[in-house]
Amino acid sequence: MAKNPNLTLTGPDLAALLCSRVCHDIISPVGAINNGLELLDEGGADADAMDLIRTSALNASVRLKFARLAFGASGSVGASIDTGEAEKAAKDFAAAEKKTEVSWNGPRAIIAKNRVKLLLNLFLIAYGAIPRGGSIDVTLENPEFDATFTLVAKGRMMRVPPKLVELISGTPEEAVDAHSIQPYYTVLLAEEAGMTIDVVSTGEEIVFTARTEA
Helix, strand or coil: CCCCCCCCCEEEEEEHHHHHHHHHHHHHHHHHHHHHHHHHCCCHHHEEEEEHHHHHHHHHHHHHHHHHHHHCCCCCCCCEEEEEHHHHHHHHHHHHHCEEEEEEEECEEEEHHHHHHHHHHHHHHHHHHCCCCCEEEEECCCCCCCCHHHEEEEEECCCCHHHHHHHHCCCCEEEEEEEEHHHHHHHHHHHHCEEEEEECCCCCCCEEEEEEEC
């Protein structure tokens, strides 16, 4: 498998940008928790404040658990992960915002960590491709061996992520930053896992596929 020439970030730069991405995802619900506590301190709208705190705390918890699997070590180097954990993380992530339905098909298996991380990062990309919500159908075929992961996203105002396409088959027009580090990391994970990524849009759906290189 030829090395992707777009994967040029150093280890420290990759770590710094991924940290920025995770902080960006977590800061909103944590800030909302703080706003709810300030409302309680002011003695007004106690029920609304508690509802805001509960909802935001759940959102922050779900995002942190997802980030731990998708970006973190999740065990020792070379460890394997149960795809059932990935399924729960993805479904909980979508359920927290209540705008996207997730279906998960295929055998449950304990597979290489980088494959699970790739699967979850592809899920994040598919989720971002339908910003107004919709559905994501995830299918795992032969996950322990010559794996193929297929994610079909459907929804209003669908958009193919341009940065992912540039990283896969072209040349990025701009340098990788905290906003584009997640698709960069996805392509890097695919290379580490010996898999290739394809993206196809039909106008009615966007299909993201990761399959093992022959």
